[in-house]
Amino acid sequence: MKLTIIYNNEANPNLKSGWGFSCLIEENGKKVLFDTGCEGPGLLYNIKELGYEVRDINVIVISHQHWDHTGGLFDVLELNNKSEVFVLNSFSEHFKNEIRKRAEIKEIKSEQEITENIYTTGLIKNEPDEQALILKTNKGIIVVVGCSHPGVDKILEIAKKYGKIYAIIGGFHGFSDLDALRDIEIIGACHCTQYMNEIKERFPKQFREIRAGDVIEI
Numbered sequence: 001m002k003l004t005i006i007y008n009n010e011a012n013p014n015l016k017s018g019w020g021f022s023c024l025i026e027e028n029g030k031k032v033l034f035d036t037g038c039e040g041p042g043l044l045y046n047i048k049e050l051g052y053e054v055r056d057i058n059v060i061v062i063s064h065q066h067w068d069h070t071g072g073l074f075d076v077l078e079l080n081n082k083s084e085v086f087v088l089n090s091f092s093e094h095f096k097n098e099i100r101k102r103a104e105i106k107e108i109k110s111e112q113e114i115t116e117n118i119y120t121t122g123l124i125k126n127e128p129d130e131q132a133l134i135l136k137t138n139k140g141i142i143v144v145v146g147c148s149h150p151g152v153d154k155i156l157e158i159a160k161k162y163g164k165i166y167a168i169i170g171g172f173h174g175f176s177d178l179d180a181l182r183d184i185e186i187i188g189a190c191h192c193t194q195y196m197n198e199i200k201e202r203f204p205k206q207f208r209e210i211r212a213g214d215v216i217e218i
C-alpha cells in the first residue's frame with residue numbers, strides 16, 4: 001500500500017500548494033485518487049511532477065461536496081474518462097449529472113469495498129455528508145479523511161471495526177476531542193485542521209507534518 005499526497009495547503013518545494021486535499025492510493029496495481037484539491041491546473045501539475053499519469057487512475061473517490069475537494073475533478077475527467085467516480089448519493093443532482101456526462105458514477109450510501117483492501121465508511125450524515133477511506137494494511141488500518149466534518153471520532157468509530165487504527169491522514173476541521181487519537185501511531189493532521197498546534201503538542205511522536213509530495217509506504 002502506497003499513499004502519495006498530491007495536493008494540500010502545504011507542499012514540498014517543487015509542487016503547487018493550495019487550500020484543499022488530494023491523495024493517491026496504490027494497492028495491487030490499482031490507483032485510487034481520493035479528492036481533487038481546489039483547482040485543476042495545480043492538481044494536474046503535481047500528479048505529473050510526482051511521476052503519475054492522470055489516465056492511469058482507476059478510481060476517484062470524492063469525500064464531500066466542497067470546492068476544496070472537488071475543484072480538480074473535471075480537469076481529471078477531461079483526461080481520463082475510464083475511471084469510476086465514487087460519490088455519495090446525497091450529492092446534488094447537478095453535480096452527479098456533470099460527472100455522469102464524463103465518467104461512470106457509483107453512488108455510495110453505506111460502507112462497502114471500493115477495491116481490494118480499500119473501503120469507504122459510507123455516508124456519514126452531516127452538513128455536508130461525508131465519506132472517508134479505510135485502508136487495510138499489514139500494520140493496521142489507515143484512515144484517509146477529507147475535512148472530517150462529521151467528526152474524526154465518528155469516522156474512527158466506523159474504521160475501528162476493520163482493525164486497529166495505525167494512521168489517520170487528512171483534514172480534521174474543528175475536531176478537538178484529542179483523546180480519540182491516543183492510540184494511533186501516525187497522526188497526519190493537515191489541510192483544514194484547526195487544532196494543529198494542540199495535536200502536535202499532545203502527540204509529538206505520532207504527529208506527522210503532511211505536505212504535497214509526501215509518501216507513506218507500508
Ligand SMILES: [Zn+2]
Pocket residue numbers: 020021066068069146147171191192
Ligand atoms: Zn476541505
Ligand SMILES: [Zn+2]
Pocket residue numbers: 064066147149
Ligand atoms: Zn469541507
